[in-house]
Amino acid sequence: MKKKILAGLLTTTFAVAALTGCGSADNTESAAAEEVTEAVDEAVEASTGELTTIKVAASATPHAEILEFAAPLLEAKGYKLDVTVFDDYVQPNLVVESGEFDANYFQHVPYLDSFNEEQGTHLVDAGDIHYEPFGIYPGTKASLDDVADGDVIAIPNDTTNEARALLLLQDNGLLTLKEGAGLTATINDIVENPKNIEFQELEAAQVARVKDEVAFVVLNGNYALEAGFSVANDSIAYESSDSEAAKTYVNIIAVAEGNENNEGIKALVDVLKSDDVKKFITDNYDGAVVAFE
Amino acid sequence: MHEIEIKNLSKSFIDKDTKVDALRDINLTVDKGDIFGIIGMSGAGKSTLIRCLNYLEKPTGGQVIVEGKELGQLNEKELRVKRQDIAMIFQHFNLLQQKNVIDNIIFPLTLQGIKKKVAREKAFELLSKVGLEDKAKSYPSQLSGGQQQRVAIARALAADPKILLCDEATSALDPQTTASILSLLKDINKEYGITIVLITHQMSVVKAICNKVAVLEEGQLVESGRLEEVNLPEDKFFWLNKENELKNKEFAKNNYGKEVRNYVG
Amino acid sequence: MWDSATINMILEGIVGTVYMSIVSTFFGYVFGLPMGVLLTISDKNGLRPNRALYKILDATSNVVRSIPFVILLILLIPFTRLVVGKSYGTSATIVPLVICAAPYIARMVESSLKEVDDGVVEAAKAMGASNIQIVFKVLLVEARTSLITNATIALGTVLGYSAMAGTVGGGGLGDIAVRYGYYRYQADIMIVTVVLLIVLFQIFQNTGMFIARKLNHKI
Numbered sequence: 001m002k003k004k005i006l007a008g009l010l011t012t013t014f015a016v017a018a019l020t021g022c023g024s025a026d027n028t029e030s031a032a033a034e035e036v037t038e039a040v041d042e043a044v045e046a047s048t049g050e051l052t053t054i055k056v057a058a059s060a061t062p063h064a065e066i067l068e069f070a071a072p073l074l075e076a077k078g079y080k081l082d083v084t085v086f087d088d089y090v091q092p093n094l095v096v097e098s099g100e101f102d103a104n105y106f107q108h109v110p111y112l113d114s115f116n117e118e119q120g121t122h123l124v125d126a127g128d129i130h131y132e133p134f135g136i137y138p139g140t141k142a143s144l145d146d147v148a149d150g151d152v153i154a155i156p157n158d159t160t161n162e163a164r165a166l167l168l169l170q171d172n173g174l175l176t177l178k179e180g181a182g183l184t185a186t187i188n189d190i191v192e193n194p195k196n197i198e199f200q201e202l203e204a205a206q207v208a209r210v211k212d213e214v215a216f217v218v219l220n221g222n223y224a225l226e227a228g229f230s231v232a233n234d235s236i237a238y239e240s241s242d243s244e245a246a247k248t249y250v251n252i253i254a255v256a257e258g259n260e261n262n263e264g265i266k267a268l269v270d271v272l273k274s275d276d277v278k279k280f281i282t283d284n285y286d287g288a289v290v291a292f293e
Numbered sequence: 294m295h296e297i298e299i300k301n302l303s304k305s306f307i308d309k310d311t312k313v314d315a316l317r318d319i320n321l322t323v324d325k326g327d328i329f330g331i332i333g334m335s336g337a338g339k340s341t342l343i344r345c346l347n348y349l350e351k352p353t354g355g356q357v358i359v360e361g362k363e364l365g366q367l368n369e370k371e372l373r374v375k376r377q378d379i380a381m382i383f384q385h386f387n388l389l390q391q392k393n394v395i396d397n398i399i400f401p402l403t404l405q406g407i408k409k410k411v412a413r414e415k416a417f418e419l420l421s422k423v424g425l426e427d428k429a430k431s432y433p434s435q436l437s438g439g440q441q442q443r444v445a446i447a448r449a450l451a452a453d454p455k456i457l458l459c460d461e462a463t464s465a466l467d468p469q470t471t472a473s474i475l476s477l478l479k480d481i482n483k484e485y486g487i488t489i490v491l492i493t494h495q496m497s498v499v500k501a502i503c504n505k506v507a508v509l510e511e512g513q514l515v516e517s518g519r520l521e522e523v524n525l526p527e528d529k530f531f532w533l534n535k536e537n538e539l540k541n542k543e544f545a546k547n548n549y550g551k552e553v554r555n556y557v558g
Numbered sequence: 559m560w561d562s563a564t565i566n567m568i569l570e571g572i573v574g575t576v577y578m579s580i581v582s583t584f585f586g587y588v589f590g591l592p593m594g595v596l597l598t599i600s601d602k603n604g605l606r607p608n609r610a611l612y613k614i615l616d617a618t619s620n621v622v623r624s625i626p627f628v629i630l631l632i633l634l635i636p637f638t639r640l641v642v643g644k645s646y647g648t649s650a651t652i653v654p655l656v657i658c659a660a661p662y663i664a665r666m667v668e669s670s671l672k673e674v675d676d677g678v679v680e681a682a683k684a685m686g687a688s689n690i691q692i693v694f695k696v697l698l699v700e701a702r703t704s705l706i707t708n709a710t711i712a713l714g715t716v717l718g719y720s721a722m723a724g725t726v727g728g729g730g731l732g733d734i735a736v737r738y739g740y741y742r743y744q745a746d747i748m749i750v751t752v753v754l755l756i757v758l759f760q761i762f763q764n765t766g767m768f769i770a771r772k773l774n775h776k777i
Contacts, residue, residue, distance in 0.1 A: 159741045203726070
C-alpha cells in the first residue's frame with residue numbers, strides 16, 4: 001500500500017515537472033523568436049553598428065555553397081550570415097516557421113505551397129534566386145537542325161519532368177502542345193509534330209543511358225552531369241528564365257509570413273541576385289544551376 | 294542353352310550408412326517356354342529380382358544371362374535393344390494416361406521407329422487377341438483394372454518379345470479378373486512360345502499357371518524346381534481375398550515377427 | 559480527358575501488353591523448358607543423375623529469381639542492346655522479361671515432370687526407350703496438362719511483371735496505370751487500364767485452362 005502511494009506521488013511530481021518543463025521551453029522559444037525579430041529590426045535601425053545575424057537553413061548543393069559565397073558580400077552591408085545545412089526537406093521549413101531561423105533556401109514554390117497546405121505553416125516566397133534547367137542534349141545527332149523524320153527523342157516519364165521536357169521541345173520548335181497543357185503535359189497533349197518525331201518516355205534515370213541510341217535526350221541538370229555532360233558546353237538548348245518551367249521551379253528564399261519585407265531579408269535577396277553571385281553561379285555550376293533573372 | 298540364367302546374383306542398397314542386402318547369391322535357370330513363378334512375401338526381394346532380369350536394377354554382384362548374352366556386358370544402347378526382347382507388365386499397369394488404348398499399344402513400336410500404319414494394324418490384331426476391340430479409342434482412365442492389364446499385355450506383345458516379365462501383374466485385381474488374366478497369359482505362352490517369369494505373393498497364381506517355381510525368402514532362394522517337385526510351404530502364402538486378408542496379416546506377424554506392410558501390393 | 563490521343567494510348571497499351579506477355583512467355587519456354595527438363599533428369603532420382611549439373615542449374619535459377627525485376631531490367635541493358643539492338647521500347651523489355659521468367663518456368667516444368675508416375679517411366683525403360691525418348695514421348699506428353707496449366711500461370715505472372723516495363727519505355731497497360739493513375743492522379747485512366755488488365759488476365763487464364771482440360775485424359 002505504501003509503495004502504491006509513493007508511486008502515485010512520484011508520478012504526479014514527474015508529470016508536473018514535465019508540464020512545467022514544456023511550458024518553459026515554449027516560452028524560451030517564442031522569446032527567442034521575438035529576440036531575433038527585434039534584433040533584425042534593431043540592425044535595420046542602426047545598420048552601421050554591430051553586425052546583425054541572419055540565420056538561414058539550406059540544402060548543401062548548390063544552396064549552401066551560394067550562401068557561403070554571398071556571406072562576405074552581405075557582411076559589407078552589415079549582416080552576418082549564419083548558414084546551417086539540412087539534409088531533409090521538412091525541417092528547414094519547420095525551423096523557419098518556429099522562428100529559430102530567419103529564412104531557408106532549398107525549395108521551389110509548388111513545394112512550398114503544398115507544404116503550407118499540409119503542415120499549416122505560413123511561409124512565403126521572399127525572392128527567386130536560381131533554377132536548375134532542363135536541357136536538350138545530343139544523342140546520335142548534335143544539332144536540332146539535323147532532326148529528320150522519325151527520329152527518336154528520349155524524355156523522362158514522370159509528371160513534371162515529362163512536361164518540362166515537352167515544354168522545352170516546344171520552345172525549340174519541335175512540337176506544339178495543346179493550349180494550356182502546361183506543367184502536366186504528356187505526349188497525349190501533342191497537337192503538332194511536324195517532323196514525326198517519336199518521343200520515347202523513360203524513367204528519368206534511364207534517359208541518359210540511351211543517349212547513344214536516340215537522336216537527342218532531354219534531361220534535368222543533375223542527371224546530365226551524372227551522365228557526363230557539361231550542361232554549359234553540351235546542352236543544345238535549355239530552359240530560359242522566362243520559361244514556364246523556370247518560373248515555376250525557381251528556387252526561392254522562403255521566410256515566415258510578414259518577414260518578407262524585413263531589411264535583412266531584402267539585403268540577403270539583393271546580394272543573392274547581385275552580379276557577383278550570378279557570376280559565381282555561372283563560373284561554378286557548368287550551367288546546371290542558372291541565376292533567375 | 295537356357296533362356297535365362299542367373300548366376301550368383303546379389304544386390305544391395307546403400308542408404309546413407311545402412312547397407313541392405315536385398316538379394317543374396319541367387320542361382321536360377323529359366324528355359325524357353327517356361328512359366329516360371331517366383332513366390333515370396335512382401336520384402337523378400339521379388340521385385341528387385343525381376344528388375345534385375347531386364348537390368349532396370351543393376352545387380353551389385355553376379356550375372357544375368359539372357360539368351361546367351363550377359364546383360365552386364367552390354368552398353369546402354371545394346372541393353373535398350375535387348376530390352377525389346379524382354380517385355381514387362383506391372384501391378385499398376387503403367388499405361389500412358391494421356392494416350393488412348395491403341396496409341397498405348399503402338400508405343401513400343403514407335404520407339405523402334407516402325408511406321409505408324411504398320412504399327413496400327415498390329416495393334417488392332419493384338420487388341421482383338423486380348424478381347425478389347427471396342428476399346429481402341431478409350432483412355433486408360435475409362436477402363437477397369439482388368440481391361441487396363443489386358444491393354445498392358447497387348448502393349449507388351451507388340452514388339453514380339455521372347456520373354457514376358459510379370460511384376461505382381463494380378464495383385465491389384467479381384468479373383469475373377471485374376472483368373473481371366475492368368476488364362477490369357479497361359480494362352481500367350483502357348484500360342485507365341487513366350488517364356489514368362491512372374492513374381493507373386495499369391496500361391497493360387499503359381500498353382501494356376503506355373504510349370505516351375507522358386508521360393509524367395511529374405512533375399513535368398515530357399516526352393517526351386519518343377520512345380521510338382523518343390524515342397525511349397527503352403528502356410529506361408531495365401532489366397533488373396535477379403536475374408537482372410539486380416540487373418541493372414543496377423544498370421545504373418547505372429548510367425549515371422551514382422552509386420553507385412555504391403556500385403557496386397 | 560478521353561480524347562482520341564488517350565484512347566489511342568490505351569489501345570496501344572493493350573497491344574503492348576499482349577505482345578510483351580505472349581512473346582516473353584514463349585521465349586521464356588524456349589529457355590525454361592529445356593532447363594526444367596535438365597533439372598528433372600539431372601536430379602538424384604532422375605533419368606541421368608548429375609549432381610554438378612543440377613547444382614549449377616539450381617543455383618542459376620535461384621540467383622535470377624532473387625534479383626528484383628526492376629534491377630534486372632537495368633542490369634541487362636547492355637545485353638538487351640546486344641540482342642535487340644536497342645535498350646528501350648517494347649522489344650527491349652522482352653529480353654529481361656524472358657530472363658526473369660525462364661527460371662520460374664524451369665521450376666514449374668520441373669515440378670510438372672516430376673508429377674509423372676514413375677511406373678510409366680519404368681515401363682518405357684523396360685520397352686527399351688532411350689532417355690531422350692522418355693523425355694519427349696513420355697514425360698512431356700504425360701505432363702502436358704500440368705505444363706499447360708503452368709504456362710497459363712507463367713503468362714499471368716509475366717503480364718504482371720510487364721507493368722514495370724515503363725522504366726525502359728516498354729509501354730503497355732501496366733505502365734499507363736502507373737504513370738497516369740499513380741504519378742498523375744488520373745483515377746479514371748487507372749481504373750480503365752486495371753480493368754483491362756483483369757480482363758486480359760481472365761482471357762489468358764480461361765483459354766489456358768480450357769486447352770488443358772481438353773487435352774487431359776486422366777481423371
